[in-house]
Amino acid sequence: MIVRSLTSDDVSLAPAWLRERSMLPDRWSDEHTRTLIAEDGAGEPIGAGTMWTSRVHPDRYSVDLIVAPAHRRAGIATALLAALADLQPAPKPLIWGAAETDPAQEFVAAFGGRTIQRAPLDTFQTSRAVRLRPHDDVASAAAVSRVALEQAWADMYEWTHADWHPMGPDARAALVEDLWDEIDPHLSSVAVSASGAIDAVLLVYIDGARPVVAGETVARNTAAGATLLEGCVRRTFEQLAGSGVAETLLDAHETDPHFAPLFDALGPVTRWHRIVEFHPRRSA
Numbered sequence: 001m002i003v004r005s006l007t008s009d010d011v012s013l014a015p016a017w018l019r020e021r022s023m024l025p026d027r028w029s030d031e032h033t034r035t036l037i038a039e040d041g042a043g044e045p046i047g048a049g050t051m052w053t054s055r056v057h058p059d060r061y062s063v064d065l066i067v068a069p070a071h072r073r074a075g076i077a078t079a080l081l082a083a084l085a086d087l088q089p090a091p092k093p094l095i096w097g098a099a100e101t102d103p104a105q106e107f108v109a110a111f112g113g114r115t116i117q118r119a120p121l122d123t124f125q126t127s128r129a130v131r132l133r134p135h136d137d138v139a140s141a142a143a144v145s146r147v148a149l150e151q152a153w154a155d156m157y158e159w160t161h162a163d164w165h166p167m168g169p170d171a172r173a174a175l176v177e178d179l180w181d182e183i184d185p186h187l188s189s190v191a192v193s194a195s196g197a198i199d200a201v202l203l204v205y206i207d208g209a210r211p212v213v214a215g216e217t218v219a220r221n222t223a224a225g226a227t228l229l230e231g232c233v234r235r236t237f238e239q240l241a242g243s244g245v246a247e248t249l250l251d252a253h254e255t256d257p258h259f260a261p262l263f264d265a266l267g268p269v270t271r272w273h274r275i276v277e278f279h280p281r282r283s284a
């Protein structure tokens with residue numbers, strides 16, 4: 001078996017099993033965005049692996065691997081992982097996520113994978129808004145300035161990720177770079193105090209096939225945070241239902257203290273996405 005850089009020619013000639021994962025050519029962005037391909041003795045591709053860091057989360061490499069179905073359980077993914085680890089300028093842990101029931105969870109478990117987060121995978125009926133209580137402080141996110149909304153979003157993101165996937169030092173600007181183009185401010189909600197401070201933020205992303213709803217209180221210890229967030233979810237779900245959107249996805253975590261308690265009223269959750277951290281073994 002030979003392991004080498006994946007090129008744009010490999011991408012255009014990729015067999016169906018490899019196209020499933022949309023791997024980008026090696027170094028597509030910089031030294032931290034790497035892709036390798038494994039070939040058999042005849043030069044046929046039998047596996048590929050990629051890893052990358054992001055400006056928001058530079059402390060770990062995200063990773064993805066794929067092995068041709070006929071070549072599985074022969075150590076090819078293990079070899080690709082070691083080759084990727086060899087390319088890391090400084091050793092960092094890997095992060096990977098998929099449905100809890102995905103067979104690849106067993107592969108990651110074989111490398112000592114540690115679950116660092118779970119998130120609901122279900123779609124949620126917007127008609128469930130009636131199960132939640134409204135709140136007088138809640139308004140459309142279009143009622144606050146773009147700068148204030150971006151600041152609230154970055155504050156919220158920072159503390160909700162601090163314990164399990166901390167942001168890098170220069171991450172705030174990267175985090176909000178495309179935010180305004182991806183959300184619908186009228187469907188999104190904020191809780192605003194009497195003094196004008198944003199206490200909770202709930203955004204509706206509309207860049208995919210289904211909207212994605214995400215948010216929390218702006219600070220970890222917000223007085224009455226649970227009822228403020230509940231009011232935001234109530235309003236946003238009502239707005240979505242009123243716009244003819246019957247189902248939405250949630251980008252929320254099991255550890256979000258004010259959002260997680262609402263999962264049962266909105267769901268219940270039947271399928272979980274599990275995010276795992278693991279440490280690759282270098283070949284040398």
Ligand SMILES: CC(C)(COP(=O)(O)OP(=O)(O)OC[C@H]1O[C@@H](n2cnc3c(N)ncnc32)[C@H](O)[C@@H]1OP(=O)(O)O)[C@@H](O)C(=O)NCCC(=O)NCCS
Pocket residue numbers: 063064065066067068071072073074075076077078079096103104106107108110
């Ligand atoms: C997950 C995947 C990449 C593993 O590739 P692979 O080359 O078969 O993996 P390896 O042979 O290196 O497996 C190493 C160990 O992981 C575990 N493992 C791998 N696949 C497993 C499976 N389907 N079920 C249970 N354990 C598994 C085993 O402990 C295995 O050692 P063993 O064969 O000696 O028991 C491959 O199944 C695949 O391409 N799946 C579809 C794509 C995907 O889900 N990618 C995400 C990867 S992070």
